[in-house]
Amino acid sequence: MQPFDTGAAHERILRHVQQLIQLTEDEKAYFLEQLKPRVLRRKQFLVQMGEVCRFETFVVKGCLRAFAVDPKGQEHVVLFALEDWWISDFQSLSTEQPATLYVEALEETHVLQIEKKELEQLYLAVPAFERFFRLKLQNAFISFQNRIFSTISQTAEERYLAFRQRYPLIEQRVPQYLIASYLGFTPEFLSKIRRELATRR
Template identity: 45%
Template sequence: MSIQPLIIYINNYISLSDKDIALLEDKLFIRKYLKGQYIVQQGDVCKYSCYVLEGCTKTFYLDKEGQEHILMFSIEDWWSSDIGSFITQSPADFNVQCLENTEVVVFAEDIIEELYEKIPALERFFRKIIEKAFVASQKRIVRNFSLTAKEQYLFFREQYPLIEQRIPQYMIASYLGITKEFLSKIKSQLIQEQ
């Protein structure tokens, strides 16, 4: 697999020259992870920001009782990392684990500044995608406060139809902040309402 899907994605935000593309092809690399492997673990410093070419990951926090709290899922054409740890090079608050065999394009922390210098528009690209991620995160917080669990599930299903079929129900429940039993109850209600 090549980094071509990433080039297409970046070109939706900024224009890359042939020279820029050649530099990215030289500096970036593709890494394959097996289902169950971690891209980063809580407490480690995140060295990579990853663009998903193929596969699915979950980003989650493990509390002191060993309970998993899922923040997000990433599939093809999405980004996956602990962005706070990557930017600050401090210990990660989150784990990023592959739910399927996953292939990513890796932006290594030690070359990102070099890429910004040689392709100045790349800095604008990353600013734009981080802004989008920030807005999405804020909207999710508001939904968590203002929507019922049923409404949150319907929103999840509508917004991310390609994810629901790929992950276990207990993970969707964790993402929604409810038990898997409550999710089952919601799904039963929805079937009855049809």
């Protein structure tokens, strides 16, 4: 595995954060002190169903997926996360109840994590971070709401085209069967859609 480049990781997360809030040098230093670097191997779990999720996780490099497993053992992809995305089992993190999701690295992945108790202290020490994470949560809610709306109002082809337009990097890096799971298709049905689209070019 590649070594974790802490300096580059800190620069990346500060650029990301300062798109929404402005920090003093002391606030930057305090924030960075709370972050814990971690490297995940391909197929290693960040979170597993049944354990309590205790970290917010920022993706520095790599790709992860969050998925649930139904009673029949079928996996359902809920979320992908690439560079500059945050991921965790948000319900477990908030309620301190066991996670209902698995979060798995799809490739070697470098992350920065902040534990819930440090996050609460960060809100007190640097109040601007309450706004930052509130905006992130709002954006995540809007994304899930749009996904639900597309599921009930769009054709399968329209859903796939919207996904491809919104997340072009995901399609390039994630296996087709996982994209099919995210969209609620079988891999065979997604292959059929892609073939039909290809014939129209």
